[in-house]
Amino acid sequence: MAKQYGLIAKFDSPADIMHAAEKVRDAGYKNWDVITPFPIHGMDAAMGLKRSLVGRFTIVGGTIGITTGMLMIWFTGGSELSLPFMEGYKLIVGGKPFFSPQFAFPVSYELTILFSAFASIGGMFILNRLPRHHHPFLKYKDVAKGTDDSFFLYIENVDPQFDEEKTRSFLDGLSSGEVRELED
Amino acid sequence: MASANPVTSEVKPAILDEVNPIALPRPALVENERSFSWITDKICGIVEEKTPTWWWVCFVLACATASFTVMGLVYLVSAGTGVWGLANPANWGWAIVNFVFWIGIGHAGTLISAILCLLRQKWRTSINRAAEAMTIFAVVCAGIFPVFHVGRVWMAWFLFPIPNANAIWPNFRSALLWDVFAVSTYGTVSVLFWYVGLIPDLASVRDRAKNKIRQFLYGLFAMGWRGSNRHWRNYEMCYLLLAGLSTPLVLSVHTIVSFDFAISLLPGWHTTIFPPYFVAGAIFSGFGMVLTLMLPLRAIYRLEDLITQYHIDCMTKIVLATGSMVGYAYAMEFFIAAYGANDFEIFAFVNRAFGNYAWAYWIMISCNVISPQLFWFKKIRQNTAWVWIISIFVNIGMWFERFVIAVTTLTRDWLPSSWGYYSPTIIDIFTYVGTFGVFSVLFLLFLRFLPLMAMAEIKAVTPQADPHKH
Numbered sequence: 001m002a003k004q005y006g007l008i009a010k011f012d013s014p015a016d017i018m019h020a021a022e023k024v025r026d027a028g029y030k031n032w033d034v035i036t037p038f039p040i041h042g043m044d045a046a047m048g049l050k051r052s053l054v055g056r057f058t059i060v061g062g063t064i065g066i067t068t069g070m071l072m073i074w075f076t077g078g079s080e081l082s083l084p085f086m087e088g089y090k091l092i093v094g095g096k097p098f099f100s101p102q103f104a105f106p107v108s109y110e111l112t113i114l115f116s117a118f119a120s121i122g123g124m125f126i127l128n129r130l131p132r133h134h135h136p137f138l139k140y141k142d143v144a145k146g147t148d149d150s151f152f153l154y155i156e157n158v159d160p161q162f163d164e165e166k167t168r169s170f171l172d173g174l175s176s177g178e179v180r181e182l183e184d
Numbered sequence: 185m186a187s188a189n190p191v192t193s194e195v196k197p198a199i200l201d202e203v204n205p206i207a208l209p210r211p212a213l214v215e216n217e218r219s220f221s222w223i224t225d226k227i228c229g230i231v232e233e234k235t236p237t238w239w240w241v242c243f244v245l246a247c248a249t250a251s252f253t254v255m256g257l258v259y260l261v262s263a264g265t266g267v268w269g270l271a272n273p274a275n276w277g278w279a280i281v282n283f284v285f286w287i288g289i290g291h292a293g294t295l296i297s298a299i300l301c302l303l304r305q306k307w308r309t310s311i312n313r314a315a316e317a318m319t320i321f322a323v324v325c326a327g328i329f330p331v332f333h334v335g336r337v338w339m340a341w342f343l344f345p346i347p348n349a350n351a352i353w354p355n356f357r358s359a360l361l362w363d364v365f366a367v368s369t370y371g372t373v374s375v376l377f378w379y380v381g382l383i384p385d386l387a388s389v390r391d392r393a394k395n396k397i398r399q400f401l402y403g404l405f406a407m408g409w410r411g412s413n414r415h416w417r418n419y420e421m422c423y424l425l426l427a428g429l430s431t432p433l434v435l436s437v438h439t440i441v442s443f444d445f446a447i448s449l450l451p452g453w454h455t456t457i458f459p460p461y462f463v464a465g466a467i468f469s470g471f472g473m474v475l476t477l478m479l480p481l482r483a484i485y486r487l488e489d490l491i492t493q494y495h496i497d498c499m500t501k502i503v504l505a506t507g508s509m510v511g512y513a514y515a516m517e518f519f520i521a522a523y524g525a526n527d528f529e530i531f532a533f534v535n536r537a538f539g540n541y542a543w544a545y546w547i548m549i550s551c552n553v554i555s556p557q558l559f560w561f562k563k564i565r566q567n568t569a570w571v572w573i574i575s576i577f578v579n580i581g582m583w584f585e586r587f588v589i590a591v592t593t594l595t596r597d598w599l600p601s602s603w604g605y606y607s608p609t610i611i612d613i614f615t616y617v618g619t620f621g622v623f624s625v626l627f628l629l630f631l632r633f634l635p636l637m638a639m640a641e642i643k644a645v646t647p648q649a650d651p652h653k654h
Binding site for chain 1: 219220221224345347351352353354355356357358359361362365366369372373376377380384387388391392403407408409410411412413414415416417418419420421422425426429430432433436440443639640641643644648649650651652
């Protein structure tokens with residue numbers, strides 16, 4: 001038999017899984033998760049999860065974006081700096097100023113959005129530790145139900161409170177279905 | 185603490201006992217009380233079924249049409265931009281018209297996915313995936329025109345600030361360069377937004393896949409998504425932030441497109457109303473295209489339970505609202521021209537309505553201002569044939585709007601000796617018609633290989649998804 005990863009229970013409705021999650025949270029488990037085919041409103045609170053940190057990545061990306069835009073436009077057209085492989089060149093066009101934040105704004109604005117978008121998605125993947133193609137749940141026999149219409153809750157055996165017997169009977173009390181082994 | 189303030193703790197909000205708010209019935213977003221697994225089977229079924237005959241017929245026709253663009257561009261590159269009907273002073277002909285037309289089409293996709301997401305309009309869930317696909321493919325079609333309009337297309341990379349042997353940088357003071365950044369950012373962010381939305385649905389398709397190759401490919405792009413709530417938390421925040429970023433983006437893109445005209449000094453172009461007027465027009469044309477695409481899809485794939493009459497109602501009302509805004513902008517342009525008392529401005533507008541191109545102007549008015557007014561009538565909104573026909577009129581009208589703006593001003597510039605009549609050549613026409621083929625090829629491939637509706641999002645707005653419902 002393969003190594004055990006944890007115990008998993010199946011639920012049939014969003015209400016059931018949410019009540020179960022609240023009880024698991026209150027029982028003090030740490031290494032556990034809920035699998036749902038769509039985001040359930042209120043589940044973050046039921047699991048005791050804090051606000052997501054993706055926004056921090058976004059603000060960093062946006063700041064880098066607007067700085068890049070402004071500096072790039074100033075360097076290329078408003079300076080005569082010499083950098084490796086490139087140098088600024090002040091070109092007179094229609095008597096307009098070599099640099100002003102007004103005309104640099106549209107491009108910097110677009111770069112702000114571009115960099116923020118990349119940072120948000122990158123941040124989401126980093127915080128989620130994705131891509132990860134070998135998670136034990138992906139090998140579970142009912143995995144297709146998890147992205148279809150069923151709801152699962154599993155507690156990992158690395159959890160400090162995990163106890164084969166107690167956790168099994170605890171999950172049995174929460175779910176109407178059978179509690180199964182999740183193999184690593 | 186109740187004891188600290190005994191008076192307030194005993195005060196009963198008496199008014200609440202009297203007020204009995206009516207429970208207004210909300211229209212169901214998924215009809216016939218379909219279950220979660222019905223939604224999965226329905227949408228995944230479209231990707232998993234054997235390729236239908238109609239798909240092959242359409243695909244072959246679309247490829248044939250797309251070849252017009254390919255041939256048109258091959259000829260253009262080998263002979264030069266003179267093969268287009270451009271003649272001084274009308275140096276912007278169909279190329280800019282087609283570019284603005286396609287970019288505008290794309291805007292409805294972003295409006296549906298981003299702005300309606302921020303406004304918590306739940307009906308967006310059935311149509312956002314296909315509308316975003318439409319956005320991306322429309323941007324692809326739009327990009328063709330300015331890139332080839334530069335003439336020496338192999339030098340198009342000069343548009344980007346890439347260090348080169350000539351030590352030349354792009355001119356950031358030009359609205360045309362702002363456009364390069366706006367459109368490329370728009371294309372990129374639209375793809376990212378679309379892809380993030382696709383991840384959970386790709387995981388559904390992966391988990392249902394019967395053969396190894398499908399499992400591998402869908403699995404690769406699903407990034408190992410498993411529906412964990414610890415993931416959903418970051419995912420939803422990311423999605424919300426992308427919606428928040430795409431909203432100013434979509435408004436800025438068409439604003440910058442309108443700057444191509446508005447920051448010039450030509451009568452008829454040099455007006456401050458252009459940015460809002462262009463954005464409203466873009467959303468108007470985009471919703472026209474969404475209806476043109478979604479109504480046949482709804483009939484072919486029997487999606488009436490997912491794209492309900494309520495969805496069609498919402499879309500037609502947006503067409504009506506934005507169409508009226510566009511009509512208001514047309515009227516306001518005339519008013520400002522008259523009120524501004526500038527002879528050249530007045531001439532430009534009188535010439536638009538009664539000059540050489542009056543035929544195009546009145547096609548534009550009938551299609552954009554008059555035809556959507558029919559959507560005031562419930563009977564029309566409930567008749568899919570009528571809705572579809574009006575959506576086609578909107579597409580035609582919005583193409584003519586850009587034609588009228590670009591051509592009437594350019595062919596009547598400051599120097600009467602250079603006045604003329606601009607006509608496209610056969611190459612112009614072929615290249616443009618071909619882009620519909622390019623668009624259709626991409627859209628058909630999307631239908632075949634990707635889930636055309638956001639299953640996870642639709643499931644989340646069904647009544648049974650509410651955890652407080654027992």
